[in-house]
Amino acid sequence: xxxxxxxxxxxxxxxxxxxxxxxxxxxxxxxxxxxxxxxxxxxxxxxxxxxxxxxxxxxxxxxxxxxxxxxxxxxxxxxxxxxxxxxxxxxxxxxxxxxxxxxxxxxxxxxxxxxxxxxxxxxxxxxxxxxxxxxxxxxxxxxxxxxxxxxxxxxxxxxxxxxxxxxxxxxxxxxxxxxxxxxxxxxxxxxxxxxxxxxxxxxxxxxxxxxxxxxxxxxxxxxxxxxxxxxxxxxxxxxxxxxxxxxxxxxxxxxxxxxxxxxxxxxxxxxxxxxxxxxxxxxxxxxxxxxxxxxxxxxxxxxxxxxxxxxxxxxxxxxxxxxxxxxxxxxxxxxxxxxxxxxxxxxx
Numbered sequence: 001x002x003x004x005x006x007x008x009x010x011x012x013x014x015x016x017x018x019x020x021x022x023x024x025x026x027x028x029x030x031x032x033x034x035x036x037x038x039x040x041x042x043x044x045x046x047x048x049x050x051x052x053x054x055x056x057x058x059x060x061x062x063x064x065x066x067x068x069x070x071x072x073x074x075x076x077x078x079x080x081x082x083x084x085x086x087x088x089x090x091x092x093x094x095x096x097x098x099x100x101x102x103x104x105x106x107x108x109x110x111x112x113x114x115x116x117x118x119x120x121x122x123x124x125x126x127x128x129x130x131x132x133x134x135x136x137x138x139x140x141x142x143x144x145x146x147x148x149x150x151x152x153x154x155x156x157x158x159x160x161x162x163x164x165x166x167x168x169x170x171x172x173x174x175x176x177x178x179x180x181x182x183x184x185x186x187x188x189x190x191x192x193x194x195x196x197x198x199x200x201x202x203x204x205x206x207x208x209x210x211x212x213x214x215x216x217x218x219x220x221x222x223x224x225x226x227x228x229x230x231x232x233x234x235x236x237x238x239x240x241x242x243x244x245x246x247x248x249x250x251x252x253x254x255x256x257x258x259x260x261x262x263x264x265x266x267x268x269x270x271x272x273x274x275x276x277x278x279x280x281x282x283x284x285x286x287x288x289x290x291x292x293x294x295x296x297x298x299x300x301x302x303x304x305x306x307x308x309x310x311x312x313x314x315x316x317x318x319x320x321x322x323x324x325x326x327x328x329x330x331x332x333x334x335x336x337x338x339x340x341x342x343x344x345x346x347x348x
Contacts, residue, residue: 027338028074031331037077037087037094038070044095048142059123059135064102066118071343072097072203075228078339079207079221081332090210092150096143096160097203103143104167104195106136111175112258140164152209155218163202170194179259179283181269181276188263192233193226200229220326224336227320231344234313237262239346241297242306253293259283263312264305265296271303317344 073094080090109122124132204225208218
């Protein structure tokens with residue numbers, strides 16, 4: 001199986017668990033030249049790091065080359081096709097989206113002391129925190145350089161700079177709330193809009209810019225992307241309490257064990273405030289982690305936190321689909337809609 005076929009298979013698999021995968025597979029596989037341009041993307045990602053200092057290149061490629069579903073670049077390519085553009089013209093923007101996403105992962109692993117990423121040791125484990133942070137910084141600058149060299153840079157570059165600012169602000173807000181378990185639902189949504197939805201929005205709009213469009217359609221795609229990004233993160237946060245740990249690739253409850261209050265837990269705390277004291281004691285090392293984790297996961301399920309997160313995810317998906325109706329209909333738009341629905345309804 002080629003790398004591009006593997007990417008489509010990963011998208012199909014993650015999209016389809018529990019939600020009729022044949023439709024997501026059909027929609028993606030029917031898009032002309034998508035697999036070819038995903039292959040071009042992989043080559044572009046390799047070229048993008050060729051001139052990095054040796055250690056930075058090794059740490060960056062360790063993550064960038066380790067797999068991943070390439071969801072954001074795929075959105076960029078499909079959006080370009082939906083706007084009547086040639087998909088290969090969107091490959092540089094797709095590359096910039098993936099490099100930016102990879103940079104945030106390198107930074108996140110340092111902030112969270114993450115030991116693994118995509119089933120292998122995190123870059124910070126192999127090269128240290130300082131190199132991991134600097135590799136992430138380097139990838140961000142490389143993404144900006146790639147976008148600055150494109151004909152559509154007048155629209156794409158300021159928007160990417162604004163997106164990077166939102167990414168940082170979302171991370172800082174999450175960090176400021178970490179460990180207190182006092183975050184409100186508004187706090188949570190502000191974090192997700194910054195950390196996740198903003199880059200999905202840029203990735204979608206970038207496809208339209210690559211196709212030469214400005215104005216309403218890129219705006220509609222940005223709205224679509226942000227809606228899908230919100231839904232995607234909500235489902236991820238629900239899975240942290242309800243998935244099969246082996247399929248999820250991490251133990252359940254990882255978010256609250258790191259001091260993060262996501263929507264499922266926030267809803268549970270509203271109904272059972274006494275959980276807050278147990279969580280605080282857990283982070284202080286006063287209680288057994290395994291026992292408290294089991295109690296909290298059960299409480300989140302009992303109070304409907306998982307279902308609540310999924311319900312809100314569906315609301316954001318519906319809003320995203322409404323925005324997508326402002327984009328010309330066709331094979332590419334239908335593939336975007338089908339894949340987006342499945343990705344935000346996935347279940348492990």
